Amino acid sequence: MLQIVYQSDELVAINKPSGLLVHRSPIDKRETRFAVQELRNQLGQYVYPLHRLDKPTSGVLVFALSSEAASFYSKQWQENTVSKRYLALARGFAPASLHIDYGLRLEEDKGAGIAAGEEPQEAITDINSLAYYSVPEALDRYPQTRFSLVECLPLTGRKHQIRRHLKHIAHPIIGDSRHGKGPLNRACAEYFGAGRLWLHCQRMELLDRDGEKLVLQAGLPEDFVEILMQLKGFEVSDE
Template sequence: MLPLTILYQDDDLVAVHKPAGLLVHRSQLARGEREFLLQRLRNQLNRRVYPVHRLDRPTSGVMVFGFSSEVAARLSASFSERQVEKRYLAVVRGVAPEQERLDYPLREEDGTRPKAQMPAMPAMTDIRRLDSVELPVQVDRYPVARYSLVEARPLTGRRHQIRRHLSRRGYPIIGDAKHGKSIHNRFFAERFAAPRLLLAATWLAFDHPQQAKRVQLSCALDDTMTALFEHLGWAGHLPLDSVRTPPCSEGRSSISPV
């Protein structure tokens, strides 16, 4: 088993690249699973780590852990208070809007109660089309197939928010078994060897909980998405692993913080 890619580490926290398909920690919904990101990271570093936020199991990308429960709690509060910038890359069906804010309310999906009993909560995601492609093949009912590369910036933190918002808008993420369309999912699995959710957390920026600096992390895509981008002519949009740590007063995006 290959070691996890460490994107950033200091005395207080560590950031890693979470592989697609790996659960972050044990849950009641996956009792039979034996492998978890939390335990792999503890074993690799030979020390305890504490989760700060979450990524869906099929989503890859940057995740942060604290080395103490106090640091993790401070970072979690930053996420809850929308002081953290998050960016994702997604491959979607169709030609997505050039830029748009999606603000469909979403019911929380915690698996403990029927959805009808759960109130719809405000949710916002900013999306931007970075590129698109038209393939001369009939996948569904049209003679050609169109797909887009979308950058998504969630401004709230509802469960499966990006996946549900894009699906609701009519541009489901390829590989999404729950909110997508199976015929397009199969096409990407068979034609491009991409049989997974094509969603990756590629950027995270937050104020360090112990130091007067802002940590900005960029995370490269995994081999599956990298090969796909190169095949579709999107190699110019491939992110790289990188770290910047400007003072807290610098480096903030003009986009509303998440």
């Protein structure tokens, strides 16, 4: 059963687990589980996803409960007025804080019939490093392996934006099979006993019908809490 973190007459938000597609997609034709269908069955009514969340990403996923509500609330995502906070576990010691303004081209997706874009689209992400860890194991090229717990605040909504921006600054997210480092991902999965994309949408803020701020939050899943507990003993004060 999906964990519901907020529900009203118009909206419902869940804490989407990693590995669950939002809806049926040519990206993974063999997949049989979808958040839309599971939530529909759970609530006994149709639901309308208001935004996307990558299959391997966990966290806040918001649905409208009517087509009219979907039309009203989806505009906030289209206009980039929804405030979003993600947590990511990244390779190396990321900058303490950084404003990333780096345009992204539309990625090719042959399964969905999408061609790569020629012109970069505006893409902006603010990041803040919350903790640094130095593990005394050669999981990468060095005798010790460094990690950062990074707060990511995307100000635009491009596909894979956070993943691509962290790759751009040479601090890819651990477990990112597309934009990360395969050997490091596999070594980390074996060392920590868990493998996934370590990216979680922790909070979203939008406006309700009355213009009041609506804060939707999703706690870290158990596997994310566990890996941070394992890393706790290797935390260092700064870079």
